[in-house]
Amino acid sequence: MNPRRRLLWALGLGWGASPALFAQHVPQEQLLQPYVGFNPVQKGRVKLEIARLADNGFNVPLKVSVASPMTAQDHVLRLLLLSNRNPRPLMAAFEFGPGSDQVLISTRARLGGSQTVYALAQTSDGLWWLDTAEVEVTESACLDQT
Amino acid sequence: MMHSRLQIIPAKLPSHMTTVRLLIRHPMETGFRFNVNGSAVSKNVIHTLTAHFEGKQVFKATLGSGISADPFLEFQVRTPHSGELLLQWQDDAGETGEAKALISLSN
Numbered sequence: 001m002n003p004r005r006r007l008l009w010a011l012g013l014g015w016g017a018s019p020a021l022f023a024q025h026v027p028q029e030q031l032l033q034p035y036v037g038f039n040p041v042q043k044g045r046v047k048l049e050i051a052r053l054a055d056n057g058f059n060v061p062l063k064v065s066v067a068s069p070m071t072a073q074d075h076v077l078r079l080l081l082l083s084n085r086n087p088r089p090l091m092a093a094f095e096f097g098p099g100s101d102q103v104l105i106s107t108r109a110r111l112g113g114s115q116t117v118y119a120l121a122q123t124s125d126g127l128w129w130l131d132t133a134e135v136e137v138t139e140s141a142c143l144d145q146t
Numbered sequence: 147m148m149h150s151r152l153q154i155i156p157a158k159l160p161s162h163m164t165t166v167r168l169l170i171r172h173p174m175e176t177g178f179r180f181n182v183n184g185s186a187v188s189k190n191v192i193h194t195l196t197a198h199f200e201g202k203q204v205f206k207a208t209l210g211s212g213i214s215a216d217p218f219l220e221f222q223v224r225t226p227h228s229g230e231l232l233l234q235w236q237d238d239a240g241e242t243g244e245a246k247a248l249i250s251l252s253n
Contacts (some may be wrong), residue, residue, distance in 0.1 A: 091212025099204030
């Protein structure tokens with residue numbers, strides 16, 4: 001090991017430590033906590049459809065639907081799209097009103113590498129619902145820093 | 147004025163939903179990129195998009211850098227009667243855009 005390499009190791013910048021400096025997958029609890037607090041999150045009701053393999057992270061089509069009657073008593077308040085690898089985890093947030101119909105949204109996301117995409121919905125009874133999808137991204141949308 | 151395309155698939159019956167498809171021409175700059183001179187390109191994304199039907203807000207989207215350039219959005223609104231649907235959006239540079247469509251329920 002040459003002196004330069006040894007110095008890097010000493011500074012914690014060796015191979016083993018280097019991924020810590022770059023983008024990392026944020027654990028689920030840490031990712032959801034800013035939005036849901038300590039409330040429980042359940043699987044179900046939300047359905048996230050996204051291709052398992054995305055050639056290009058710049059433009060990843062996805063579709064989210066939430067099973068809800070959308071009445072004044074029982075409707076979806078908001079829907080969040082989260083990424084556990086992007087530099088900014090919140091990709092989009094949607095809010096619905098009494099005039100909204102069935103929650104069925106399509107859009108195109110920008111993903112900074114292979115990761116898990118989270119669709120998180122809050123219904124009017126205050127409960128949080130979740131669906132996740134794994135996506136393999138061949139070409140990341142983050143070419144500069146991550 | 148931002149260039150955009152709006153497609154409306156009107157409800158077949160008053161109880162049915164109207165599908166709204168919107169495509170906006172916008173770079174959705176993340177703020178993480180650098181130009182050829184090495185200086186950072188400032189973040190500029192469409193951060194808010196609202197839909198009003200007959201003056202009442204029916205949908206609101208808060209977008210971020212995690213949405214692709216030239217953002218596309220498809221959603222549903224309830225149109226119990228004919229009326230005007232107005233979509234408005236604003237980006238970080240303060241530029242705004244709007245698109246409107248008259249929804250007529252023929253039955």
